[in-house]
Amino acid sequence: MAKKPGSKGVEAPDFRFRELRGGVLLTNDFGGHVFLSRSEFDRYRSGKPVPGRSYEALVAGGFVKDRLGFETLFGRWKSANASVFHGTGLHIFVMTLRCNHKCLYCQSSVVGERAGNADMSPAVAKKSVDLAFQTPRSALTIEFQGGEPLVNWSVLREAVRYARLKERKTGKKLTLALVSNFSLMDEEKARFLLENEVSICTSLDGPEPIHNGNRTYAGGNSHKKTVRWIKYFKARHDSQNGLKYRVFKPSALLTVSKRSLGSARAIVDEYLGLGLEEIFLRPLAPIGYAKKHWDIIGYAPGDFLKFYEEALRYIIGKSAAGEPIKEKFAQMLLMKALGHKDSGYLDMRCPCGASIGQLAYNYNGDVYTCDEGRMVGWLGDDLFKVGTVRDKYEAVVSNATTRAVCASSNLESQPLCFRCAYKPYCGVCPVYNYETQGSIWGLMPSNYRCRLMMGVLDLLFGLLQDAKSRPVLEKWAGIGESR
Numbered sequence: 001m002a003k004k005p006g007s008k009g010v011e012a013p014d015f016r017f018r019e020l021r022g023g024v025l026l027t028n029d030f031g032g033h034v035f036l037s038r039s040e041f042d043r044y045r046s047g048k049p050v051p052g053r054s055y056e057a058l059v060a061g062g063f064v065k066d067r068l069g070f071e072t073l074f075g076r077w078k079s080a081n082a083s084v085f086h087g088t089g090l091h092i093f094v095m096t097l098r099c100n101h102k103c104l105y106c107q108s109s110v111v112g113e114r115a116g117n118a119d120m121s122p123a124v125a126k127k128s129v130d131l132a133f134q135t136p137r138s139a140l141t142i143e144f145q146g147g148e149p150l151v152n153w154s155v156l157r158e159a160v161r162y163a164r165l166k167e168r169k170t171g172k173k174l175t176l177a178l179v180s181n182f183s184l185m186d187e188e189k190a191r192f193l194l195e196n197e198v199s200i201c202t203s204l205d206g207p208e209p210i211h212n213g214n215r216t217y218a219g220g221n222s223h224k225k226t227v228r229w230i231k232y233f234k235a236r237h238d239s240q241n242g243l244k245y246r247v248f249k250p251s252a253l254l255t256v257s258k259r260s261l262g263s264a265r266a267i268v269d270e271y272l273g274l275g276l277e278e279i280f281l282r283p284l285a286p287i288g289y290a291k292k293h294w295d296i297i298g299y300a301p302g303d304f305l306k307f308y309e310e311a312l313r314y315i316i317g318k319s320a321a322g323e324p325i326k327e328k329f330a331q332m333l334l335m336k337a338l339g340h341k342d343s344g345y346l347d348m349r350c351p352c353g354a355s356i357g358q359l360a361y362n363y364n365g366d367v368y369t370c371d372e373g374r375m376v377g378w379l380g381d382d383l384f385k386v387g388t389v390r391d392k393y394e395a396v397v398s399n400a401t402t403r404a405v406c407a408s409s410n411l412e413s414q415p416l417c418f419r420c421a422y423k424p425y426c427g428v429c430p431v432y433n434y435e436t437q438g439s440i441w442g443l444m445p446s447n448y449r450c451r452l453m454m455g456v457l458d459l460l461f462g463l464l465q466d467a468k469s470r471p472v473l474e475k476w477a478g479i480g481e482s483r
């Protein structure tokens with residue numbers, strides 16, 4: 001919100017503010033932030049001089065009108081929003097809708113393992129690779145998902161080979177990733193994936209009772225299989241010297257359900273025990289399949305925030321004690337807020353990453369703004385479909401749906417976001433808004449996701465004022481110990 005102080009002392013350019021922990025947090029469109037005490041803030045906004053270190057912090061953050069270093073400030077903004085200037089980087093291939101799990105929160109629109117007409121064909125896989133390589137980016141990621149992608153192994157394997165061939169022909173840098181529940185993993189598949197430098201990600205919700213409670217698997221113990229293959233891939237990563245190919249560290253995703261709420265420390269300990277160096281505390285979204293089971297697995301934003309704070313403080317403590325662990329949600333937000341770097345987190349971009357940051361290629365050749373948009377399509381509403389694999393990339397990214405989703409996720413056009421102190425670091429999700437509030441624009445004052453984001457950002461900016469937490473958070477954000 002712009003404030004125009006008087007002519008003497010500090011003259012302020014446009015800024016936003018939020019009362020926090022008894023003081024005031026100021027932010028601006030350059031991505032700068034500064035904390036002032038209440039009395040300093042009163043002086044600043046009425047144009048009176050602000051003493052000492054706070055004045056220097058105001059200058060450095062771009063809050064003093066006659067001391068704006070435009071080149072530096074614009075450079076920060078550009079770096080924090082770098083991906084907006086490039087083409088689509090993430091290409092999600094839905095290899096099949098089939099899955100042998102029935103997870104309570106699954107939004108992936110799955111069908112049973114034996115269902116027919118639910119697999120990507122070799123022809124669609126090839127066309128999908130061709131379309132993905134039309135991105136103007138010099139580097140791209142293809143992520144194989146499902147359902148459970150290993151159910152459609154032969155096509156996945158051919159898609160990997162074809163994509164690597166295409167990489168050599170085009171000279172673009174290709175990253176391949178697989179998201180699997182590991183239930184169908186075996187030595188032969190693992191070897192192929194390793195030799196083709198496919199990075200591996202799985203789901204791990206915590207200790208066995210929590211994980212298996214969320215992730216129903218009639219074929220056995222989901223947790224045991226997950227842990228076994230995390231250890232397998234971790235061991236390969238840790239002993240890769242002398243190999244001709246690069247082995248990535250395996251990673252895991254956590255979905256926080258009602259079952260997780262009282263077990264923050266146990267969940268973090270499970271990750272630490274397996275040597276995983278990142279934990280991503282992702283809140284559940286009441287959309288798709290999760291909406292149906294919300295009574296069993298859902299929670300109010302305040303419940304998540306309480307869990308998140310306990311887990312985050314615990315992780316910060318472990319990290320401060322030298323354990324190589326960080327929390328991914330916090331890290332990505334802090335990279336932008338402290339490091340002025342684009343973390344690549346598509347849902348926190350402005351505009352969001354729909355089509356221009358990611359595309360989801362359905363098993364049948366339909367292409368959607370993102371995987372969440374594809375899930376809405378599975379429920380019979382193709383609002384987020386932007387084309388098919390037979391289309392040209394230019395047609396997909398200039399499609400009317402792409403433009404509408406970009407417009408509605410631009411925080412400049414969201415009335416509450418435009419005035420919010422967290423605008424430089426936050427993002428809104430048109431798919432989420434459409435599913436929960438009936439419009440891609442949403443209504444932030446009553447928006448569940450907005451309340452979560454505001455709570456998480458309040459917590460992070462609060463922790464930045466804490467002398468013990470700040471060095472850890474700065475390290476996660478990729479900046480030095482002192483600023």
Ligand code: SF4
Pocket residue numbers: 411414416417418420421422423426427428444449450451453454
């Ligand atoms: S979504 Fe909410 S927290 Fe984020 S910028 Fe908008 S109003 Fe602020």
Ligand code: SF4
Pocket residue numbers: 346347348352353354355358369370371372373405409428429430431432
């Ligand atoms: S629409 Fe939502 S899920 Fe899709 S890219 Fe945008 S923020 Fe992400």
